[in-house]
């Protein structure tokens with residue numbers, strides 16, 4: 001069990017640190033793993049790390065579907081914004097040299113734990129049938145279509161979000177709970193990449209103007225401050241041209257040890 005847990009931790013950390021160089025590896029490791037008095041990780045981990053560094057890809061079995069990539073349901077506006085932010089992302093060039101770009105697209109899976117190396121066991125212990133809420137609907141375009149980009153330098157995130165017909169609240173418009181969901185997901189993901197594993201402690205939302213169903217909006221997330229275990233994020237949802245403010249929110253995210261998810 002311990003071995004599976006550590007493998008999972010390593011898989012998650014490697015996955016996330018491979019993808020994002022914003023200190024997440026260090027942040028998650030310190031929550032997942034015991035640290036000795038000299039500040040070094042518990043010695044068996046060093047052995048595990050030596051072994052696991054050989055693995056080129058942290059996913060153990062089938063290739064998970066990355067839900068943040070374009071699909072046929074995306075409108076021209078969604079695709080245009082995706083292309084715009086993608087063009088500002090860091091890219092691998094020939095010889096694996098990296099071209100500098102401030103932005104990175106964050107991949108998004110429906111079962112992060114299951115696909116992380118060694119995480120299958122832990123995902124069974126938590127909830128075998130669990131799926132990330134926003135990635136639960138197989139029909140493309142019916143629910144949450146979104147992609148999150150993070151700006152490492154400015155410590156901001158932007159999410160391009162297209163709301164499908166299953167998210168209807170007021171006729172022809174997006175349900176307030178669905179808006180809260182995408183805000184929680186984007187700001188929660190942002191806080192995770194800043195501070196490691198967190199849970200939402202408080203989310204305060206002001207709905208300023210309704211969001212038409214099927215439209216594409218931008219969810220802007222900004223880091224306000226980090227105070228000990230508390231990460232404060234603020235968020236604005238605007239029309240895709242930025243001219244209209246739909247929603248404003250602030251969130252407080254509290255760092256947790258993963259054992260918190262087991263009721264410890």
Ligand SMILES: CCCCCCCC/C=C\CCCCCCCC(=O)SCCNC(=O)CCNC(=O)[C@H](O)C(C)(C)COP(=O)(O)OP(=O)(O)OC[C@H]1O[C@@H](n2cnc3c(N)ncnc32)[C@H](O)[C@@H]1OP(=O)(O)O
Pocket residue numbers: 012112184185186188189192196197198199200201202228229230252254255256258
């Ligand atoms: C984990 C693995 C991650 C892997 C990486 C994944 C990569 C990304 C993949 C996929 C992205 C998906 C992204 C989804 C994101 C969604 C996030 C959610 O929706 S989370 C669900 C809803 N939230 C809950 O269910 C929390 C329930 N509440 C709790 O569990 C606890 O209350 C908790 C953890 C929030 C705090 O409990 P305490 O016991 O650990 O800490 P205490 O001492 O109470 O608080 C710490 C500090 O925070 C303040 N605080 C706590 N709650 C507060 C509140 N509501 N308002 C103001 N301050 C509060 C306290 O006053 C204290 O402050 P002082 O240190 O004294 O200054």
